[in-house]
Amino acid sequence: MKLKNIFLPWLLPVFLLAVWQAGSATGIFPETILPSPVVIAQTLWEAIAGGEVISNLAITLRRTIIGLSIGVSAGFLLGILTATMPLLDALLSPSIIAFRQVPMFAWIPMIILVFGIEEGSKIVFISIGTFYPMVINTYDGIKTVPKKYLEVARVYEYTPIQTFQKVIFPSAFPSIITGLRFSIGMSWMLVVGAEILGAATGIGFLMAWSRQMFQLDRVFAYVIVVGAIGIIINSLVTGVEKKLLAWRGSGDGGSI
Amino acid sequence: MAVVFKNRSLPKHYQALGFVFPAVLLIAWQFFSYNKKTLLGPPGDSILALWNIIRDGTALKLLATSMERVIKGFLIGTAIGLSIGVLMGSSKTGEKMMSASFHGLRQVPMVAWVPLIMMWFGKAGMAQVVFISWSAFYPVALNTYDGIRGIPGKYLEVGRVYEYTRWQTVKKIIIPAALPSIKTGTILSLNMAWTLLVAAEIMTSEPSGGLGDLLSEGRETFNIPMLISGMLIMGCVGYMLNQAAEAVWGFVLKNRPDIIKQGGA
């Protein structure tokens, strides 16, 4: 049992890796498109040893975390407000939905015009992109709070804030966490876009730069760094989630 | 006081309020561009440009091309996303096996995917659709997965007691119970498909002829009215797509008092 648990998560990655290495060795994947895992590992090691990964990662993390915090808090807040206030919902939701449909890329000129090209614009770029998943998941999570629990709060004359704290938030929490995970994923995808806004540092920049310089092994080495950080952040979120969702009890969850 | 607290919604005609914010924005824009030479130009320019491409039919043609890609990509992406989501959510083994790869692969930015997608699908002219599918895949997968994990155990136990096969459980319990989450996922997916359309049209080399052209050309040639009219079309059509998806869901869920009337049992 225990052994299986440790073994299973590695099954697919190892399998993919094996296919990949085999594909590279036999030339099915040209090295100039998909360098072999061995080459990438080597490049990655050099990049880490050379210190460039750490320094650029620190810069990127800073941007991502700030941008993410802003986007996620704004999305969370607006999700709550629109979901709980019908007037605000009617007023803002159509605009939020419509704005959401415009690709991030089209906003770049406006972002540059308004926020310039220093850190601000990169952070804004990430904020906008991470805002949407959060707002919609928060909204939907709140909209599906079971009525029976809301009634209990009404009976005890909870103020809106108290109802939010004790009923709405805990009930919508799983959905909000899903939004958060999605936003985190988004932030990593957006960082490449953000770091072409006047940056010469950061993992996203390095990725774009390496691609331009046709150093695909580097591209993939950075991709692995970003992926690893993503997995770490994701498991942190999962950990927090597990703790906060202890109430779901052992019987819960979809596994059959 | 808020609707969740009172469980009452506004009359239909309040929907017109949705125009207030765009109107304010328009006025502000007009105000700031009035008398000043900004890159943005007054809204009139952009609206005129929009009108022109609508009148001469360009807009429709671009839209049709893009729409086809989006729909295809969305359908493929959602179908796969739903399957993976269900697999990971409903099977412990599936979850253990896939979740690390799933969360890891998701973090891989598009720059790494584009050459691969081009290599594998470029020749078949499928690159854009694949690209869009990949973007649409994740939100559905994630929301389905998380939705399923939140299904109260008590319902699953009922399925176990009646010895439902895995497939029956998925069909009769897991999907219906996770439907609100799946709905959120598909709406996000549609949004991803729609907004990454432009990226797909730019990154791949095939003749695009889609809406992305308006945005990329407008941006790269400093034709701001064109850029803005592209954004307006993206925004409006995207909005309609979103509403259409909501309507379809409304229909699917019309027999679900537990969901429609805000909150289930």
Next chain:
Amino acid sequence: MGIYSLEISNLNKKFSVGGRDLPVLEDINLKIQTGEFVSIVGSSGCGKTTLLRIILGLETGYEGEAVLNGKKITGPSAKRGVVFQEHRLLPWLTVEENVAFGLINMKNRDEKKELTDKYMKLVGLKGFEKVFPSQLSGGMAQRAAIARALINNPEILLLDEPLGALDALTRMYMQKELEHIWEKEKLTTIMVTHDIEEAVYLSDRIILMSSRPGKIKKIINVPLSRPRDRDEIYFMRIKDDLLSEFHLQAEKHFFYSI
């Protein structure tokens, strides 16, 4: 004696079920005095819960009116304590937090703790403070819900089969406790129950409802002094009367269709 605490007049309530109107309550007229203990009995689906929900202020869209202490009921109030038919404990709060749910505005933490402990003990849940509702048995959850309703010191108590999930012994114990509290606080109490003996044991008056649509069929006074003795002859007689009254409604409702 006493003033009327609750006055319900000409109440009619319909639900829309599958597109059709289902009349649930028809022509309900009812006056309940302050400090009175009233039970409602009636067959399954006759509208008892709906009536309680109207008094609670959770149900809207009915004809007629419900007036509590001179004020028309328009929404819920923390002064009206309730035990719902299902326990409705919030699954994300511990038992203790659930019980203290109504004390949200109590700032003094010690006082809150003390009060919570008192009611946890009252319903026999001492030791289960930090446990989540999903880890309780059915009866324990129901007792927690009772504690939650009582802790708030409400003016009127609305109980929807509060003791339904309890074994005979625990049930009797809880009945006694309910009676104590009711006597001490002079609480106006309306309780839905299926246990005729329980109704006779606790109530000043018993409202017998008939079904489809739910109407008040009969109101029975229980002029017995308290504490009551279940084996006493008058007690038995009232109980038997009620039972036979009940039986008059016969089994016809089982062959009813909309």
Next chain:
Amino acid sequence: MGIYSLEISNLNKKFSVGGRDLPVLEDINLKIQTGEFVSIVGSSGCGKTTLLRIILGLETGYEGEAVLNGKKITGPSAKRGVVFQEHRLLPWLTVEENVAFGLINMKNRDEKKELTDKYMKLVGLKGFEKVFPSQLSGGMAQRAAIARALINNPEILLLDEPLGALDALTRMYMQKELEHIWEKEKLTTIMVTHDIEEAVYLSDRIILMSSRPGKIKKIINVPLSRPRDRDEIYFMRIKDDLLSEFHLQAEKHFFYSI
């Protein structure tokens, strides 16, 4: 007489509550014959539901074993019908669909419809076919759950306070129906109930459990012929015996803490 349908031996079950181990069932040994009607009574939280869940195959991680018809129970089976303590109707299915839940593999639509109608009628829900569980009253939901358990024609029936939310009249009607079905199908039935009278009325044997940890305190035979008469002297005596036995457990459990 008869062979043993269910054999439970040396069963021990602990739950982990708030980090600590809570012993719930201790040293349960029980044999139930094919076609027997057995009731379980015991105070709230003593482990009745847990025992049923073990027999059902939903609970794992216990010591000892439960063997049904010669096979060790390792998971649930459609041959074991169950009415859970809460109704557990699926909120996204209509009442009719909920009742037909166990018929998923029945291909013949007409047959399925007919069967569903029959059981809907049996539990008095005719006319509520297309209604969703959220639109039912508490008792109606419970009846739907009973129909769902019966429709499947199980070999053994596990009932967790199946009639708890029903009024006296409906309850008696349902008791009779249960008895009919049990007699006709020779169903092995295990029922948790809080109503001693109900237990005596229906059971061949009554298991009295004591609490914390739950143990079998006594097993009482009910050697009365059927149909039984509640007012008959032997019936009353058994009931009284049971009640006094029950009272011996006294109120001490209310002051128990982990």
Next chain:
Amino acid sequence: YPKVINIGLGGNPYNKPFVSGGFGYAQEAGLFEKEFAKDGIKVAYHLFKGFGPATNEALANGTVDFAAYGDLCGVVSRAGGLKIHVLAVTGGAGDTYIVVPANSPIKKFYDLKGKKISLAKGTYMDLSFNKIISDRGLKESDFKIYNLTAIDGLTALAGGSVDAQIGTYAALDLVNRGQLKVIYSTTGPDVPDNYRAFGEIVVREDFENKYPELVKRVLKIIARANIYITDEKNREKVLALTEKTGVPPELAGQELGDKSLRWVNGLSVDKDAITRLKETAEFAKRHNMIRKDIDINDWVRPQYLTEVYKELGVQDKWVLPASAHYIKNTKHK
């Protein structure tokens, strides 16, 4: 024979399915189609809006067989292991313009010192800028350089977040609109030749090894088209081809100016051309754009063009004397 010959070229921002220059003429006149019709081979043009990286990836995954792009793109891909050979080096008149807002106090090049400048790193403008500053004894660190694409740079300039932009002729549009002014450009007879961009035509080695004769035939058509468009008689046509890609006539005219067509569009593998490739490779090495040296001689396959030119009876000459750069200075034949 392959069913299709795929040619990868740079797209235009106007999303027009046309290219300018020699390929534009070949495309318009259907030269490839005519040549290969008898063999049943089709010719497909792929216009990459992602430019260099996209083209390199397309070469790597075999989407295109031939490609034409900037010198740096070829150098980095070769260094990255892409199996391609250079068939010809193309003209050198991609000009760099340094622009500032119309009302800026910056007047001349030296005023830029210490200012915020936007520059698309890793493009020919980067190359050009580096040569300009090193010839003046300056270093990159004498400026505050922001890495922005040409178009984002203009936006940043308009928004006031940078003081100047090193850009392409696209900036002329805003200059014409009176928002910007040019303080320095690489146009004009006294500017060193190597300040300007040039490009190369490459072929995938696979393709070359399989069909060497096709490579020659393709190159021959390119050369023929080139002869046509470097003929000053066809100057109008050259402009018309550029305009067909969506470039406004005014801009097209401004960019071409009075540069000689031979200089703009020339096609060569002569010594000078190869020297320029070497310079680019050295630059790339110096700026850490490539990790290992590339052997230019092993990379360039001059024989094809040499033979083609011989067959066509044309002289291989691309890098002209400065006096021949502008038609005003010298009568060009």
